[in-house]
Amino acid sequence: MGKQKKGTKQNRFRTILKALKMELREHRSSFLVYFVLRILVIVMLVLQILNRNYENAFLCILTLILLIMPSLVQVTFKIELPSALEITILIFIFAAEILGEIQEFYLAFPFWDTVLHTLNGFLAAAIGFSMVDLLNRSDRLKFELSPLFMAIVAFCFSMTIGVVWEFFEFGMDQILGFDMQKDxxxxxxxxxxxxxxxxxxxxxxxxxxxxxxxxxxxxxxxxxxIGLIDTMKDLIVNFIGAVVFSCIGFVYVKNRGKGRLVRGFVPSRKKAERDFLRIAQETEAQTKVRTQARKEEWTEVRTEEKTAGERVENRMENRMENREENGGKTE
Structure with missing residues (x-):
């Protein structure tokens, strides 16, 4: 039973990996950005290990995991992230973790943290807006919100993410002695x-x-x-990013998809031909069927060979018995 569960988990993991590979290669632009950033992070990881800076090495590993998350979300939840949104998320992760933390851009460029928090507000509003928009267009749910309410939800979602992040920074500073809330x-x-x-x-x-x-x-x-002004600045620029996208999103829904800018940041449901998890599962199922068919064919061949061998043995035994009987009669 344990082996069966382990085999099922391995098959599931293998299927997700196949789907991820297909997802990563779907859009050339986002795949190119992902590939370049991944190479840079791996090089940075090697350098940090050679310098025995294991804390930064952990950040590099975390960044590698985070870079896969957009594709994993698309595969798991069957949504399509526009290339512009996916590229922005990838660059944001790299800018925050590798450039900001390891290369110390937060100290070298005072505006770096402000830019990232503004972008975070924009992206969080885009995510919140997209969640409501997907529900609005769902065939399964009787769910319909006005453009104004969708914009308000997107704004509130973005601000909530910003506040929770500041809670996280405060907790890390107070509990673990970090200095995430800059002075x-x-x-x-x-x-x-x-x-x-x-x-x-x-x-x-x-x-x-x-x-x-x-x-x-x-x-x-x-x-x-000690951090108060930094926190308030972060929340203010998060507010600006949230307001900007909420206003753009309001116009987008009002005109139902005519805005090119927002369309590049609003996810949609995957079409059947782009549902790579389903495709990978079907491919895996077909592979299992072929493997099972081959096993059955091989079993049949082995059975036939065994049967043929038994027949030959029986014939040989019969001949030997006949010879013995004939020999006995002759005597």
Whole structure:
């Protein structure tokens, strides 16, 4: 029973791999981008292992897995991602993990994190919009939403993803001691906590140029904000990306698919001839049938050979018996 389950899982895994290979090669443009990025990540992985930087090596392995996810989603959920959306997702993953984390673009280019969060808001809104749009066009579900409501859902979905990500960054910083919520140097503090009489009145400290902590000068040229401004900037640019796509999506649904820009970012249901998982399953089933037929043919041949051999043996035995009987009569 255990071997049978193991064999079934192996067959399932083999079928998904075949479907993934077909999916990856469906669009030349996205496959080319995937292939180039994968080569770059593998080269980076080798370099990180040689440098014994195993944390970055883990990020490279994670990136390789993430690069397959768009194709895996298409195969599993039977949806078609437009090439523009798929390429954008692949570049986003590479820019965030390899360039941002390993190559330290987050530090070298202050705008890098802002650009990625804006793009994240745009993509998350596209995904949320697509989910509702697919339900709207489903034949199985009686589900129909107005263009305005679809835009609102897309916006809310994008903002939820952005907030959850900030929760994740905060958790990683607090629990594991990371610094995902980047700090900001500021020269002005406004706080009621600084009021000498403890009253609810804002006290402003302006023109801060130096800060000393435990007798040590930080040398940053100002006060160090611990992640709040970075978090709010991320949410603001996420908001901008979400609003932009929600507005474009609203116009797209209103005109039902006439907008080229949105069409390049809105997934659709796969057609039967592009359902590679089904094709792979059918191919696997046909292969099993052929294999079974060959086994049966081979079994029949072996049976016939065995039967023929038994007949020959019987004939030989009969001849020997006849000879013995004839010899006995002669005597």
């Amino acid at each position: 900001t140097v500021i020269q002005t503090i406004r706080s009621v906590s600084l009021h000498p009489e403890g009253r609810n009145s804002v006290v402003v400290l302006d023109g801060i140029r130096s800060v000393t902590v435990n007798g040590q000068e930080l040398g940053l040229g100002g006060y160090l904000d």
